Amino acid sequence: MKMVRYLDTVTRRDALKAVGGASTVGIGALAGCSGGGSDSTETSGGDSTATGSGTTASTDNGLPDLSGEEIHFITVAQVDNIQDLWRRIASDFEDATGASMNVEFVTTGVSSLDRIIQLIQAGDPPEVSIQSFGEAMILRNRGVLTPLSGTYDRVSESLGDATDVVQNIIEVEGERWMLPFFHNISTFSYRSDLTDTVPNTWEKAAQYASEVDRMDNDVRGTYVPIMTGSASTVRFLAWLWTNGGSITEWQDDQVRINMGDDPYRSRVIEMLNFFADRQQYSPPGEGSGWATTQNILQSGQAASTWYAGVRTKNAAIRNDRSFAEDIEFVPGMPSSRRDDAAEGSAEGFVAYENANTEAAKAFIRYATNQEFVTDLLLNLSPVQNIPSWPSVKQSDRYREGIFSTDLFQSGWTEEQFNTYQEEAFSKLTHKTIEAGTTKPPNPYTSVYYSEPIWNLQSDVLLNEKNPADVIDGRIEELRQVAEDAQR
Numbered sequence: 001m002k003m004v005r006y007l008d009t010v011t012r013r014d015a016l017k018a019v020g021g022a023s024t025v026g027i028g029a030l031a032g033c034s035g036g037g038s039d040s041t042e043t044s045g046g047d048s049t050a051t052g053s054g055t056t057a058s059t060d061n062g063l064p065d066l067s068g069e070e071i072h073f074i075t076v077a078q079v080d081n082i083q084d085l086w087r088r089i090a091s092d093f094e095d096a097t098g099a100s101m102n103v104e105f106v107t108t109g110v111s112s113l114d115r116i117i118q119l120i121q122a123g124d125p126p127e128v129s130i131q132s133f134g135e136a137m138i139l140r141n142r143g144v145l146t147p148l149s150g151t152y153d154r155v156s157e158s159l160g161d162a163t164d165v166v167q168n169i170i171e172v173e174g175e176r177w178m179l180p181f182f183h184n185i186s187t188f189s190y191r192s193d194l195t196d197t198v199p200n201t202w203e204k205a206a207q208y209a210s211e212v213d214r215m216d217n218d219v220r221g222t223y224v225p226i227m228t229g230s231a232s233t234v235r236f237l238a239w240l241w242t243n244g245g246s247i248t249e250w251q252d253d254q255v256r257i258n259m260g261d262d263p264y265r266s267r268v269i270e271m272l273n274f275f276a277d278r279q280q281y282s283p284p285g286e287g288s289g290w291a292t293t294q295n296i297l298q299s300g301q302a303a304s305t306w307y308a309g310v311r312t313k314n315a316a317i318r319n320d321r322s323f324a325e326d327i328e329f330v331p332g333m334p335s336s337r338r339d340d341a342a343e344g345s346a347e348g349f350v351a352y353e354n355a356n357t358e359a360a361k362a363f364i365r366y367a368t369n370q371e372f373v374t375d376l377l378l379n380l381s382p383v384q385n386i387p388s389w390p391s392v393k394q395s396d397r398y399r400e401g402i403f404s405t406d407l408f409q410s411g412w413t414e415e416q417f418n419t420y421q422e423e424a425f426s427k428l429t430h431k432t433i434e435a436g437t438t439k440p441p442n443p444y445t446s447v448y449y450s451e452p453i454w455n456l457q458s459d460v461l462l463n464e465k466n467p468a469d470v471i472d473g474r475i476e477e478l479r480q481v482a483e484d485a486q487r
Helices: 012-019 080-097 112-121 133-141 149-159 164-170 202-213 229-242 264-281 290-295 311-318 357-367 370-379 396-403 414-427 451-461 467-485
Strands: 003-007 070-076 100-106 128-132 179-191 248-251 254-257 304-308 327-330 342-352
Touching: 070 080, 070 112, 070 357, 080 100, 080 357, 080 370, 100 112, 112 128, 112 133, 128 133, 128 357, 133 342, 149 179, 149 357, 149 370, 164 179, 164 342, 164 414, 179 202, 179 229, 179 311, 179 370, 179 414, 202 264, 202 304, 229 264, 229 290, 229 304, 229 342, 229 451, 254 467, 264 451, 264 467, 290 304, 290 311, 304 311, 304 342, 311 327, 327 414, 342 357, 342 414, 370 396, 451 467
Parallel strands: 003 100, 070 100, 070 128
Antiparallel strands: 128 342, 179 304, 179 327, 179 342, 248 254
């Protein structure tokens, strides 16, 4: 392999200029991909154009001859075993095609989006990277991604189609923009050893918190985090969808903020009041983030919490907590007006315009095979991340691999695992296809990752303001964010 680089620092202020100040952070999982396929030239679905110096000649194995071509591939990878997986698939692709893989691992304190933007500003976009779908839509809206519809079609010849909820979010305006690996959804976890109440509705979630809080121990009934950034956005949406809420709709070919319209304004107010009421049963939540929320149950400070995925239980298992086996999950989230939606995201490959797109698509096809995807999922947050391809999810190798992990054997049951996976396959509600709404899908997901949504929650939870008194001002700010994103 020609080069493996590590990036530790990037000037974020300069990088964000390329996306008009909009920035997202992925849901907490770091992505990977899969490998294998012996296809050559794209012929359909909006990604048949080659740029750079790519060639359509084929090798003896049916793959394109990419001798002399360099593919710059960027992914977040902070642990040795994940980096080793990427090195292996890159090396195999080099052997198969003659390409030279420049693999760059983004590591300490830097998002891959920042690095991508830096390269685009310099006029040197990478060929391929791994992104969350929210990040991918920011890049797509700025015209720097190339569609992957034809690549998806070629991969589906061997893997079959991705699950419907993931297909729905990767297709925008008739093109697929990502080759996904996995997705996950928000959940509500709770300790079943403390009370018999199952917090599967908002009312029962409050009841559960009250019952635990009255017990003669140091465990508080629930956790209400106060935070900014992606964690704040995801928590907001996870609960909002269950209340039949909505933030955007299409009007005159523009994404319009409808959160200030009835009935959605009232439903946001209901949700914020629900948060505020539960604070009486919660440890202090100021300054919280992903790590705090993930560890609040295993630390013994609280008995129930929202989180993006199932890391709350995994954290208790890894810390040898006696109650780890008793951490259960409400399927999706506790319901209010609906129980068929759960905020979540997907991650996968994207490819860039003004780069060697033919070589990029060849690598994506090669790397999106069942063996490599399975290896990645068994090493990258197993149990937390759900295969987006039913053929992987149902395979004996994947299931046997998950069941044999120390993590699974130390605290999971097959029933719990199956329930989480099935819910993720049916309830994923990404910001592009939010619960109220948007048809066609909304590609302006940067609207959600913005300060008006974070500040609205802090106004109520930190500053103890009445939601009805502050919501309209924050909605006006959000409308301005949406207008700026669509210019």
